[in-house]
Amino acid sequence: MGSDDSSQLNSTRKRAPTDSNASQSPNSRALGTLGENLVAEWLQQQGWEILHRQWHCRWGEIDIIALGIDRETEINRGNENSPCPISHCQTLAFVEVKTRSRGNWDAGGILAVSAAKQAKIWQTAEIFLSDRPDLANNSCRFDVALVRCEPLRQKTKQILPPLTATKSQSATAENYLLTLQEYIRSAFSN
Secondary structure: OOOHHHHHHHHHHHOOOOOOOOOOOOOOHHHHHOOOOOOOOHHOOOOEEEEEEEEEOOEEEEEEEEEEEEEHHHHOOOHHHHHOOOHHHHHEEEEEEEEEEEEOOOOOHHOOOOOOHHHHHHHHHHHHHHHHOOOOOOEEEEEEEEEEEEOOOHHHEEEEOOOOOOOEEEEEEOOOOEEEEEEEEEEEEO
């Protein structure tokens, strides 16, 4: 049984909470979803349309699939005000989100995006595109978002709104402060 299988098995087991705080703290899957929510909202603020969340097939899962105009690429080409039709200028971003707490072992999640993980994401993206010929002509990129998750202090959690992402790339949700530490565009390719 691989490490992915054992972590999945552990997350599906029912455990009785040992104290009142244990029942309130979400598991790593739930924290990952909170991080994905922050990144999805941030991408929408940047003008991207979220096409799918947690899209999966038998080969793997892609956390976020977004469609938008890659302004950075257009500026680098000198085409900031490019006259090409929107559908031909759009980029499909396959985003891997890593949500980590302080003191993690994998440099904020970036080390978890290994060559094997990249190959799974690439293969999953190919399957996604094979079912959607209307999107297959868009340029594609693979991004990685690193989110830091910290528990809020008891007094603070009552003052902050339930889930708000701001242009400062932070949000609060379920007694946690989430911060988009780094968004790496075109983090890897085949």
